[in-house]
Amino acid sequence: METTVIYNSDLHFEHERWKSELLFSKDEMRSFKNRLEELVTRWTDRDVLMQLEHFQNEFILHEGRINEFLEGIEAHEHQIAGKSKKGENSMDTILFKNHLEFREEMEMQRELFQNLKKEFFAFLTRYM
Template identity: 30%
Template sequence: METKLIYLSDLEFNLRVWKRELKFHKEELKKFERQLEDIAKRNLGIDAMAPLEGFQNKIIKEREVIDKLMQKIRIKKRAVKRADLHEDIDGRLHREQEPLRDDMKTYVKLHYELKEALMDFLTKWVR
């Protein structure tokens, strides 16, 4: 049973880390959005506005992805809390968590690609 508690604790730890990371990214997106709004107010023309609108759309989409991932995390947390401590440790919960882990890996990769492109854009237009 002690091994089972450690196992469940590890799964819960992963979920907490992912949740904190998503919250951080959501706050980061707010900051980027404010910077984009500042650029939009300066009326810099189509060269700035076309990519700016693209970034705004990507930020909206990323927020939706974050919300979906947060929902998946909540569902997994409930599953971990409901786990039967007397059930054999067969890795079931861990295997069930693999798709979420893969989703997080993909999300993080895409987030940093967006962030890099956004930083390049901001470097060009923020003066």
């Protein structure tokens, strides 16, 4: 049986990529929220306003999730730093398992956000 070594630097690289992606998503949401504010001033139709509220709630939820991911990344980085200080350059099985679970959650969240953006852009096409 061959042993695969996962280096802390590889995990750190992935964390940095995720942080960049999450911060970009946060920036996108600022833009989306600005669009919502514009639309609220243009529309009085109850159905449109309900859809605007739906998107506002979804953006709030997603932004909270982004913050949770950023905190999780920071916590994992501290664990990696602790290992590095001890001279351990590779991740143990439990921490790597946690990293894989986190990766799956990131992928799922990425897909959810992409679907939300598609839905929002379709909405903007109808009402802008």
